Amino acid sequence: MTETLAPARPAATAHEARLAALRNELAARGLDGFVIPISDEHMSEYVGAYAQRLHWLTGFGGSAGSAAVLADKAAMFVDGRYTIQVREQVDGRLFEYQSVPATSATAWLADNAGAGAKIGFDPWLHGKPWADATAAVLKAKGAQLVPVESNPIDAIWADQPAPSPAPALVQSTQLAGQPSEAKRSAVAEWLSAKGLDAAVISALDSVAWLLNIRGADVDRTPVALSFVLAHADGTAELFIAEEKVTPELRAHLGNAVTIRPREMFVPQLQALAGKKVAVDPERTVQAVFAALAGAGASVAELTDPTVLPKAVKNSAEQAGQRASQARDGAAVAKFLHWLSIEAPKGGQDELSAAAQLRAFRDETGVLRDLSFDTISAAGPNGAQCHYKVSEETNRAIDPASVYLVDSGGQYADGTTDITRTVWIATPDGLSEPTAEHKDRFTRVLKGHIALGTALFPKGTVGAQLDTLARMHLWAAGLDYAHGTGHGVGSFLSVHEGPQRIAKPQAGQAGTSTELMPGMILSNEPGYYKEGEYGIRIENLVLVEARDVPGQEGEYFGFENLTWVPIDRTLVDTALLTRDELKWWDEYHARVEALLAPQLQSAALAWLKEACAPLSRG
Template identity: 70%
Template structure:
C-alpha cells in the first residue's frame, strides 16, 4: 500500500506532466455534497484526513491542508505535518494561501466539477494579483494516480412513498413550474442530491449515511423534468413512480442537455451547483439567473406528514439510545469497554427497531481526550478504552423512512463523582441548551441572531466552542441540511442569515472542549413552530423539542441552575418518561424511571 508521501509524489509528477504548477483538492463531488461516496474521497486518499470538511493545495515545493475549528486536533493526528502545512479556516483560505505562495506565472489546476463558481472566481482573482492563472482541468489528476479508486455506486434508486413524503411528485413539479414562471425562467438546474431526492420523492444508497442517488435534474417551466441518472440504477418501479412527465436519461446526457439550452433563461444556484454547470450554460449562450435552488426552502420546511414522521422516528430512536445508556451505566464502570465496542452496541440497539436503514453519520464515540475532538471518528488506531472515572461523549443518529435523527449525550462513567470543573462546564452547556430551547423570536429571525443564547453562560466564564450551535436536518435525507443554521454570524458560517420558518428542523447542540482532557456536548433536535402570544405585535415562533432521552444528572451542578431551569429539566424528563416508558421494559424501563426522576 502506498504511503501518503508516495501518493503526494505521484500527484506532483502527474501535475508536472500536465504542465500544472499546483492543484486544489477539496472534499466534494459533482453535487457539492458534504458527505461523498467512496469514489470521491480524494482528499482522504491523498492526505489521510478523515473529516467531512477540508481542502488541500499542492504546489511543486510545498502543500497545505485547510480545516475549520472542528478539526484542529483531528487534522494533526491524521495528516503528516512534514508533508502539509496546517491552515485554519476562516483565519485563512486556499485563495489567500495561493495568493501568497503561488509563483508569478504559475498555472494552478482545479476540477470545475468539484468547486462552486464563486470559489473559482475568488481564487482566480487572488492568483491574478500574482500574474498566476487558475486552470480548469479536463480530468482530475488525483484520479490518474489513484490506481484502486472505487467506482461510483450502481445501487438502484427507489421511490420514497407519499405516506412519508406528504406530497406527490406531481405537486412538487407544479410548484417548481410556478416558481420558474414567477422568475421568468425557462428551466432550473438541480444538482444537490438531496434536492433531487426531495423533488422526485426518490432515495438511494450511493453515499454512506445519506439516502440519495447520484443524479441531476433539469426542471422546465411546463412542469416536466429531465432526470439524469446511470441506466443501471433505474428500475421499472422507479419509472412508474416518476410518471410520464419525468424523462429519465443517462447521466452522461446532462452536459449536452445544458448545452442545448442556448438562448434560454436558466436558474442555477451558485452555492449548490459546481462551476462546470455555469461553464456549460454560459458557453452555450444561455442566460443564467443566479438564484437559490427552488427545492431548498420547501425541503427545509417540513410538511405535517414529515413532522409526524420525525416525531415517530425520534421516539423509536430515543428508546434505542436509552437502552444503550442503561447498558453503558452498568458496563462502563466495570471497565473493558472501548469507543468501538460502545458504538457497536448503540448500532445494535438501533437495529433492534427493525426499521433502521442506515446511521445518519458515523457515530462520534469519544472517551476522555478523544471527546475533545468535536467531529472525532473512531477507528482501530484511535480506539480508546472507556475508563471508569472519565467523561464519555456519544453523538449519533439514525436514518429511518419516516425521519432522520441526531442526538448527543455526554455521560460520567463512574464510580465516584465527576470533578467540579467538569460539572461546571457541563452545567454551563446545559444552561445554554435550555436557553435556546426556550427561545421565542419573531417569525423569520435569522439563525445567527439566536446563537448567543446558547453561548452566554460559557462566555461569562471566558469559554466558548468552535462549531455552530445548530444545523438543519432533513426528512430521511441529509443530517446536515440548509439553508437554516444557528451559528456565529460570520462570512464562514453560511446560512446564519436565513430566517427561521415554521416546519424547519434544527439541532440545539452547544458544547465545551478541553483539548487533551474531555469534551461535552448536549444535542437535541427542535422544530420551529408558530407561537400564540397574547397581545403580540406580529408573528412569533419558538421551538418544539423533538428529541427525548435522559440527560446525565451526575454531571450537573445543581447550584448553578435557576428555579426556571430546574423546572425545564423536570418537565423535559417527565415528557421523556411518558414517551419512552411504553417502549421499554424490565431493567431498561427501571433505569429510565430513575434517570427521569425530578430534581
C-alpha cells in the same frame, strides 16, 4: 578512522508516495499546483467512496476541509472543528496546517505560487464563486487558475472505487406528504414568474426531495447520484446511471419525467442555447456554468427553488420525525442503560460502544442506515468536536471519566441526531465528576435550555439566537468552535440548509436565513478541553408558531423533538435557576412517558431513576 554512517531515512509513507505521484502527474500536465476539496459533482458535504480524494491523498477523515499542493510545499485547510484531528491524521512533514477562516487555500496559493504559475482545479468539484474569486486573486499575482479536463488524482489512484450502482428507491407520498407532481408544479410556477425556462437541480437532496426518490449511493445520506433539469411546463429530466433505474422508479415518475443516462447531462445543458436557466451558485459546480455559458444559454444565479420548501417540513414529515425520534430515543436509552452497567467494569472501548449503539438501533427493525458516523469519544478524544473513531484512534472507555456520544439514525420517516455526554462511574459507584466537569456541563445545559425555550418574533434569524446557547459559557470566559444548530432533513441529509444557528461569519450561509415554522434544527452547545474531555448536549427542535398574551405580530418557539435522559450526575444543581430545574423535571417526565412503554425490566427501572425529579439536595 571509523566511518560515520548517515542515519537511515525513514521509509516513505503511503501518503508521501501519493503526494509525490500527484506532483509527477501535475508536472506531466504542465501544472504547478492543484487544489483538492472534499466534494463531488453535486457539491455534497458527505461524498461517496469514489470521491474521497482528499482522504486518499492526505489521510484526513473529516467532513470539511481542503488541500493545496505545489511543487515544493503543500497545505491542509480546516476550521476549528478539526484543529486536533488534522494533526493526528495528516503528516505535518508533508502538509502545513492552516486554519480557516483566518486563511484559505486561495490566500495561501496567492502567497506561495510564483508569477506565471498554473494552478489546476477540477471544475466538477468546485463552485463558481470559489473559482471566480480564486482566479481573480491568482491573476493579480501573475498566476493562473486552470480547469482540468480530468482529475489528476483519479489518474494515480489505482484502486479508486467505482460510483455506487445501487438502485434509486421510491419515497411514498404518505411519508413525503406531497406528491412529486405538486412539487414540480411549484417549481414551474416559480420559473414562469421569473421568466425562466428551466432550473438545474444538482444537489442530491434537492433531487431526492423534488422527485420523492431516495438511494444508497452515499454512506449515511439516502440519495441517488443524479441531476435534474426542471422545466417551466412542469416536466423534468432525470440524469441517472441506467443500472439505477427500476420499473418501480419509472412507474413512480410517470410520463412527465424523462429519464436519461447520466452522461447525457452535459449534452442536454449544451442544448439549452438561447434559454434562460436558473442555477444555484452555492450548490452547483463550475462545470455546469461553463457548459451553459459555452452553449450560449442565459444563466440566472438564483437559490435552488427546492431549498426552502424542503426545509419547511409539512405535517406528514413532522409526524414522521416525531415517530422516528420516539423510536430512536428508546434505542439510545437502552444503550445508555447498557453503558451504565458495562462501562464501569472496564473492557469497553469507543468501537465496541458504537457497535452496541448501532445494534440497539438495528433492533427497531426499520433502521435504514446511520445518519452519520457515530462520534464515540472517550476522555480526551471528546475534545475533538467531529472526532471519528477508527482502529488506530480507538480508546478504552475508562471508569471515572467523561464519555461523549453523538449519533443518529436514518429511518424512512425521519432523520435523527442526538448527543449525550455521560460520566462513567467506577465499579463501586463512588467516583464523582470534578467540580470543573460539573461546572462546564451545567453551563452547556443552561445554554441548551435557554435556546430550547426561546421565544422570538417572525423574521428572527439563527445568528440572533446563537448567543443564548453561549452566554453562560461566555460568563466564565469559555466558548466552543462550532455552530450551535444545523438544519436536518426528512430521511435526507443530517445537515440540511438553509437555516442555521451560529455566529455570523463572512462567507458562511444560513445564519441570516429567517427561521420559519416547520424548520427542524439541532440545539447543541458544547465545551471542549483539549487533551482532557469534551461536553455536548444535543436535541433536535422544530420551529412552531406560539401564542403570546397581548402579542404584537407573529411569534415562534421550538417544539422539542428528542427525548432521551440527560446525565444528572454531571449537573451542579446550585447553578440552575428555579425555571431551569422546572424545565429539567418537565422534560424528563415527558421522556419517561414516551419511552417507558418501549422498555422493559432493568432498562425500564434505569429509565425511571434517570427521569426522577432533579432537586437541589
